[in-house]
Every structure is written in structure tokens, then in C-alpha cells.
Amino acid sequence: MPYARNDDLPDSVTDNLPQGAQTIYRKAFNSAWKQYAGKSDREGIAHRVAWSAVKESYEKNDDGNWVRKND
Numbered sequence: 001m002p003y004a005r006n007d008d009l010p011d012s013v014t015d016n017l018p019q020g021a022q023t024i025y026r027k028a029f030n031s032a033w034k035q036y037a038g039k040s041d042r043e044g045i046a047h048r049v050a051w052s053a054v055k056e057s058y059e060k061n062d063d064g065n066w067v068r069k070n071d
Contacts, residue, residue, distance in 0.1 A: 001043070002030040017066050021058045028053035 003009055006022040013025055032049035036042045058066045 002033050021054050021066055025050045025054050
């Protein structure tokens with residue numbers, strides 16, 4: 001089930017990630033959802049792909065908050 005907007009994302013995403021990271025998550029999830037059509041664990045795969053995409057640009061700081069990585 002693709003997500004039309006960030007507000008539609010699961011609470012585990014919206015409660016933890018800043019808006020920019022949520023957008024990355026949503027776009028990666030939606031792309032993976034299309035790519036893995038027909039797979040039995042399609043939704044699980046799409047969530048893993050989305051978290052991986054977020055982790056390319058964001059990381060948790062010492063306080064446990066997600067922040068943009070310093071490149």
C-alpha cells in the first residue's frame with residue numbers, strides 16, 4: 001500500500017523521523033512497493049528498503065534523535 005503523503009506513514013516513522021527523512025522514507029517505500037510486486041513479503045521488503053534509504057542521509061545522535069548526517 002503506497003503512501004500518498006507523509007501523514008499517512010506508520011506512527012513508528014512519523015513519531016521518530018524529521019519531515020525530510022519521512023519524505024525519503026515515503027519515496028523509497030513507494031518505489032520498492034512497485035519494484036517488488038508479486039513478492040510474498042512485499043510490504044516487509046519495502047519497509048526495509050525505506051529504512052535503508054533514510055540511513056544513507058540520516059543517523060541517530062547521542063540523544064537518540066534522527067538528524068541529517070554531516071557529509
